[in-house]
Amino acid sequence: MEEIKVFCPATIANVSCGFDVLGLALDAVGDEMIVRKVPEKGIHITKIKGQDLPLAADKNVAGVAGLALLEQSGYSGGFEIEIDKRIKPGSGIGSSAASSAGAVWAMNELLGRPFSNLELVKFAMQGEKLASDVAHADNVAPAIYGGFTLVRSYDPLDIVTIPTPPELYATVIHPQIEIKTSDSRKILKSTIPMEKGIRQWGNLGGLIAGLFQNDYDLIGRSLEDHIVEPIRSILIPGFDNIKANALKADALGGGISGSGPSIFALSKGKETAEKVAQSMRETYQKVGIPFDIHVSKINAQGVKPIV
């Protein structure tokens, strides 16, 4: 195989009580990317559609992730990349992660899969480092593994895949305002009350158990974050109303996607997820900020070829 076209999923990181550890991959929104083997060494980004992003490999997240893989591969040639950038940067649904993950996943396919998913995550994390100064894994892990992933540890990197209940859908609203990841980091406190910590790990335990057992009610009860959401949600106009109305529309629960501004809700069944989308639409039209809404099944596969 000399060329592959792939779908690079958007992802939700910081899934409620899983702040900094739990992420999931979406199916209805993502970038598309064509990667082809070329004799010239290095990564050559030849085309980026949809966004004004640098073509220079060392300034582009897909390029940086790809170079990290190339360096370990022993492959004497290079790769050309064309990116159709459909996820808006800064939206909070893993725009940079999609490009980083897609690039290394596609290259691995073209080289005959010499690398494990864990190694691919490590390469893609280099793209994340370029994007936000932190080599975090909570978006690239679900983008590569698919479904829900837990980053249990960074040293050593330990990614745990969590099963995806078959009827679980996400609804995501992206208010078109800018929140810088670095700013939304800064407003977090460096210490938390023990009592809130206990509630958080109790809820994360419940959420993981709910995902393993397809127990949608338990998933819903566990989607509580008393630590980060109360602080960061202040930066997102209309957050409280969006969330309250999503719950009224029968969402299981929800929260801030990544570091915002996107807000997500999880629901049992597509019909409910659409109803939640409608409630978000009605709520946000009153806020007066432009927005996009996505309804998506959880993507259990991660990056995948487009045939």
Add this chain to the structure above:
Amino acid sequence: MEEIKVFCPATIANVSCGFDVLGLALDAVGDEMIVRKVPEKGIHITKIKGQDLPLAADKNVAGVAGLALLEQSGYSGGFEIEIDKRIKPGSGIGSSAASSAGAVWAMNELLGRPFSNLELVKFAMQGEKLASDVAHADNVAPAIYGGFTLVRSYDPLDIVTIPTPPELYATVIHPQIEIKTSDSRKILKSTIPMEKGIRQWGNLGGLIAGLFQNDYDLIGRSLEDHIVEPIRSILIPGFDNIKANALKADALGGGISGSGPSIFALSKGKETAEKVAQSMRETYQKVGIPFDIHVSKINAQGVKPIV
């Protein structure tokens, strides 16, 4: 049925990263209790073997838990209780919880099971309140449900049962020193660093996933507590050596049982758990404090009839 004899399991609460939420039931150590229906109203503790504990129902944890059940039951008679107290109070393996849980479980059987396990936990929590001023559920829940239980929330009370991997064994050493639960509470800090909180919920997520998947290595990697263990272990002579040597003897991991002084390790297979017991024995003989050691399968059933 007018009379029942039950085994009331010892339990390990605060299972490592599951501080205040995760507990498990043991099989090889527990109290025995005979409960019988009598026409006289109230709870009548007629005999306590093995420990010097009050017979007055309102001063005994089994009595208080039983009275809470009686009040809700509509039953016009009462119960007689004989307790063979084999778990030493203050050992950190749920001595009071075993009595509270055993009493209400047995009464529920004799009344034809009018109450759910969740209701039984609520009654038994009244016994815990008498014992330690706090109506905590992390020992009585595994004693009643069996296996691993997660107390996701207290308000409302939400107990999540977690499956027990078939080859999982616990080794517990009880150094015969006294640590008051109230003292071991006092030395804990009321705030924790966010970064340690994130590691804790990452580990708890990994532990729950490991238990669901019978992934013993993941269970072992996740048995890390960077928050409570470093502080409380100071109160337990020889803790660091016991733990280090247990790991050398192939234990998956371990920590403080409850608020101590008991120390537990989890292992894959009975043979390894016995080897861990031997390493604990050798380590503690040098400390010079008397001790008991128990090796036990995880008790997936909880309180059970003795026939």
